[in-house]
Amino acid sequence: MDFALTDEQQMIAETATRLAQDRLAPLAERLDRGEGRDAFLANLKVLAENGFMGLSISAQYGGTEAGSVAFALTVEALARACASTAVTTSVTNMVGEVIEAVGSEAQKETYLPRLTGGGYAAGGFCLTETGAGSDPASMRTRARKDGDDWIIDGSKLYITSGDYAGVFVVWAVTDPDARPGKGISCFLVEAGTPGLVIGKAEKKMGQTGSATNEVLFENCRVPGSALMGKENDGFRVAVGELAGGRIGIASLALGVARAAMDEAKAYVKERRQFGKAIADMQGIQWMIADRETELEAARLLVLQAAWLKEQKKPFAREASMAKLFASEAAQKATYTALQLHGGAGYIQDYALERYARDARITTIYEGTSEIQRLIIAREVMKAI
The missing domain is CATH 1.10.540.10 (Acyl-CoA dehydrogenase/oxidase, N-terminal domain)
Structure with a gap:
């Protein structure tokens, strides 16, 4: 290989x-x-x-x-x-x-x-709702035909780049009588369309430079040409793209974790206690060894999932494995890096507390760690 x-x-x-x-x-x-x-x-x-x-x-x-x-x-x-x-x-x-x-x-x-x-500046991915996060099939946003147009009503939550996205991919129920997940369609809605209302940016724990907004659709009229793909086939599209998105979040988690560990390794080589650099102490070395091993394993999982996707092979299980492992490893790495800084890690003069806050969301968005475990188990059992 x-x-x-x-x-x-x-x-x-x-x-x-x-x-x-x-x-x-x-x-x-x-x-x-x-x-x-x-x-x-x-x-x-x-x-x-x-x-x-x-x-x-x-x-x-x-x-x-x-x-x-x-x-x-x-x-x-x-x-x-x-x-x-x-x-x-x-x-x-x-x-x-x-x-x-x-x-x-x-x-x-x-x-x-x-x-x-x-x-x-960016694109917006409008899927999540108040009652439809890990279960997007339960969405309540509706799109109904009116002549040659569609009228969208509802709200989406936690939409990345809502403030400045130029176009939004929007999922809405187009057949409310269909069983869950089967009556959903996908639309393109350009920023500035009447009835598309961007709510206030959320005040977040981390990743505060990226706007996260509620996006409202109030009698939002779009032409028939705004429908993407086949009518009532949008849920399949969403599930497929979420798998690809998990590769992105796994990579993001890995990047933040790498930054935190880089800071920690540099710090422990400089910080001296008991007459020597704390990097020379076995306890410190083992903490670094464990985190570095986990991050290397995470990187291999990420690249495997990415390669499978690139080769147009099934990759949903591998993407969930990568996202689960990398995001959980990032929690350990950022907190270990903070711990290795001692009291200094708790001070905002250092970047460690930002890394810890930025990494925290990676176990939640694009599917929580718990959802990733369900997906992995389902895919593993399907193969038996």
Whole structure:
């Protein structure tokens, strides 16, 4: 088995790392304080101009065609500098992939170049609702036909990039009499459409630079051409894309964890107690060894899932394994890194407390750790 990256993948990873260090890292602390939105949007534009908003999108629509492995490497590299930028990039790539997978030719030609080229700052993925998080089939947002148009009513919750997304992929029930999951359709709704209302940004524990909003649909009229794919086939599309999104969040968790451990390793080499660097103490060494082993295992799981997706092979089980393991490993790594800093880790002068807060959500969004375990068990038992 060849674990070597291709020249293209290596170049993309190096470019993402350079941009992250030069542009994202200097802004991350300000974003965490709720400042620097204009600079954040400017960075998203730069990422788009460098091909990072359409890593798996066809070149004819402005994409990079680099594939899922390059996507995973990119999100990891960005997250080491700024988790808020990484999650925005990940979700925007998800939106683009949905449009390319099921959109009409007109939809792809209209919206994909705007996402991949930075015409839109980001894309929005409108699936979650108050009563439909881990169980999206229970959604209550409705879309009903009115002549040649559709009218959407309902609300979506915790929508990444709601404040500045240029287009939203929206799931709504189109056949309320169908059994759960079978009467749902998928729509494209452009920002500024009458009846599309962006609620206030949520005040979050971490990843505060990325806006997370409620998105309301109040008698929101869209043309018949806004329907993506087949009517009442949207749930299948959502489930498939969520699996891909889990690769992105696993990569993000890994990036944040790597950043935390980098800080910790540098600190323990400098910090001296009892006449020697604490890095020379066996207890410290074992803490680092355990975390580094877990993160290396997480990276292999992420790359396996990404490779399977890129090869168009089944990858749902592997994506859930990667997301579960990487996000849980990130909790251990960020808290271990904080512990290795001692009291200094609790002080905001150091980045450790931000890393711990940024990593915490990775066990929750794109499917909680508990949901990942259900998916993994289901897939394993299906194979028997």
